[in-house]
Amino acid sequence: MSKKKSAEEYHKTFAFHFFRWLSGGKDPYLGNVEMRPQKEYEADPEMLLRQEKEHDAILDKVYDTKHNALLKLFHSLYEITSILFCLFLMALLLVTISYLPATGAADKPVNNEVAGRYIEKGLEETGAVNIVAGMILDYRAFDTLGESHVLFVATITVLILLRLDKNKKGEVNPLTKEMNPNDRIYEPKNDAILQLVATFLVPIIIIFGIYIILNGHLGPGGGFSGGAVIGAGLILYLNAFGFQKTERFFTEKTYKWICFFSLSFYCLAKSYSFYTGANHLHSIIPNGTPGAILSGGLILPLNIAVGLVVACTMYAFYAMFRKGGF
Amino acid sequence: MGPNLLVNYGEAVAAILFCIGFTNLLLQTNLIKKIIGLNIMDSAIYLFLAEKGYIAGRAAPIVTNGVTSVEAYINPIPSGLVLTGIVVSVSVSALMLSLTIRLYLRYHTLNLDEIAAQLKKEGR
Amino acid sequence: MTAFQMILMGLLIICAISVSFSRNLLNSVLIYMSFSLVMSLLWICLESPDLAITEAAVGAGITSVLFFVTLKKIHAINVAEKTEEKKDE
Numbered sequence: 339m340s341k342k343k344s345a346e347e348y349h350k351t352f353a354f355h356f357f358r359w360l361s362g363g364k365d366p367y368l369g370n371v372e373m374r375p376q377k378e379y380e381a382d383p384e385m386l387l388r389q390e391k392e393h394d395a396i397l398d399k400v401y402d403t404k405h406n407a408l409l410k411l412f413h414s415l416y417e418i419t420s421i422l423f424c425l426f427l428m429a430l431l432l433v434t435i436s437y438l439p440a441t442g443a444a445d446k447p448v449n450n451e452v453a454g455r456y457i458e459k460g461l462e463e464t465g466a467v468n469i470v471a472g473m474i475l476d477y478r479a480f481d482t483l484g485e486s487h488v489l490f491v492a493t494i495t496v497l498i499l500l501r502l503d504k505n506k507k508g509e510v511n512p513l514t515k516e517m518n519p520n521d522r523i524y525e526p527k528n529d530a531i532l533q534l535v536a537t538f539l540v541p542i543i544i545i546f547g548i549y550i551i552l553n554g555h556l557g558p559g560g561g562f563s564g565g566a567v568i569g570a571g572l573i574l575y576l577n578a579f580g581f582q583k584t585e586r587f588f589t590e591k592t593y594k595w596i597c598f599f600s601l602s603f604y605c606l607a608k609s610y611s612f613y614t615g616a617n618h619l620h621s622i623i624p625n626g627t628p629g630a631i632l633s634g635g636l637i638l639p640l641n642i643a644v645g646l647v648v649a650c651t652m653y654a655f656y657a658m659f660r661k662g663g664f
Numbered sequence: 665m666g667p668n669l670l671v672n673y674g675e676a677v678a679a680i681l682f683c684i685g686f687t688n689l690l691l692q693t694n695l696i697k698k699i700i701g702l703n704i705m706d707s708a709i710y711l712f713l714a715e716k717g718y719i720a721g722r723a724a725p726i727v728t729n730g731v732t733s734v735e736a737y738i739n740p741i742p743s744g745l746v747l748t749g750i751v752v753s754v755s756v757s758a759l760m761l762s763l764t765i766r767l768y769l770r771y772h773t774l775n776l777d778e779i780a781a782q783l784k785k786e787g788r
Numbered sequence: 789m790t791a792f793q794m795i796l797m798g799l800l801i802i803c804a805i806s807v808s809f810s811r812n813l814l815n816s817v818l819i820y821m822s823f824s825l826v827m828s829l830l831w832i833c834l835e836s837p838d839l840a841i842t843e844a845a846v847g848a849g850i851t852s853v854l855f856f857v858t859l860k861k862i863h864a865i866n867v868a869e870k871t872e873e874k875k876d877e
Contacts, residue, residue, distance in 0.1 A: 673794065673797070674793070674797065674834075677797040677800065677801065680801060681800060681801065681804050684801070684804045684805060684808075685804065687808070688807065688808050691808075692808060694813070696813050696816070696817070696855070696858070696859070697807065697808060697813075697816060700807050700816060700817070700820045700855075701807075701808070703820065703851070704804050704807070704820075704823070707823070707824075707827055707847075710827075710839075711827070711830070714831065714834045714836055714839065715834065717836075718834045718835060722835070723835065724835040724836060724837055725835075725836075726837075738835050738836075742836075743836045743838055743839060746836070746839055747838055747839060747842055750839070750842050750843055750846055750847065751842070751846060754846050754847075754850060754851055754854075757851055757854065758854055761854055761855065761858045764858060764862070765858060765861050765862065768861070768862045774862060
């Protein structure tokens, strides 16, 4: 037998009044107390000006680096202390170094069994003639993966810092507008000497970079150095012929897709090799005969992936420094 | 003093370079020179690592004539570490340079003292 | 080889000190560039050719180019300003 109250009855109950008061539905002072609207504060303009001037004068006096004696004293103390600290640090390091084992000795604790294992079994296990390449792309591939991502993150951060801020109407943010006083006017218009030299040099530099990348497992070199050489070649091409020519084959989209594919290929390939290695499965990728160009298992494709990321990153850095975008 | 200071001259040079870079970082007021000082410190540490891995009379770690004995090659691990470090240092300096450009746009100076004075005058 | 190494290390120290004493920013960047080149020679002496190639391409090449572009952006290279003035005229 539930008893339903009508709305009017409910409005008379204590609970209704209490909850209305609790939720702030009714102001208990309204209608009971005389209230006047508060006067708005009117600042005296002369006083404001005087305050501002005094504030500026105090700041000027405090931060006047040329005449403030305390600041001068602090600066000279700072310089003396830092020089003393550096000298002390140098002495400390030199004393430490004098107790280290001699350079060039073979029986240092640095040359432990890890390095020995890399040298003795490296060729057999990774198939790479260059032991360093076998080490950084096979035994320690996580390290290199993280480093490629560091490059990618650095590019994104530089892009955030240097890009041209545009709003929806396409107007450039006034702060960044000054940064890019239309960089294209600085470009050499028709620098004949530079263009002729670049015509000869750029293909050679890029071919040399490709050679370094492809021979990373056979000799000195690899993805990092080859990528940097290719990036330098692209920068030379950009300087000689301007942005209009490079934008034909390299835009932000190209950069995004190249980085995406290279990094995800790296991840997938290394996941496969870690999976097979951890479960003692036979990897389907052959190591090949040492010394041949198609050898070294996954090292050659990984080198290519790293080289692409590095080359694009170096070019992207330069392009973003020049005009805040690709 | 230990006995090996003159034998370890490479490491000693690395320590001196590190301290020169650190002094640059502390005393220079120009941001570009500070960045160069940081790069010099980077190079000093790479030099120290490479000196640790160097063994006199042995060849670079590239297998020649199928010889895979420990006695033939230097330690490859420092080379690998430094190789990654060099490329990371370039991205670090690119980041710092872009920050410098932004600072210059805001304050129109590269002198760190002037930037600090302007900041304090603005009351921040 | 040790004498050559010692000469290179002396050059390194000279370069590192003269960076901080040069008045012109462009000069100090150029000195840093030569520092990187000497470093890449030193890597060859220390039997690590991988590092030599990387340092020559990255340290002496790309880092210096980035420094130059930054100097141009912050109007520290006088030549750029002069050409700008000419264009304005």
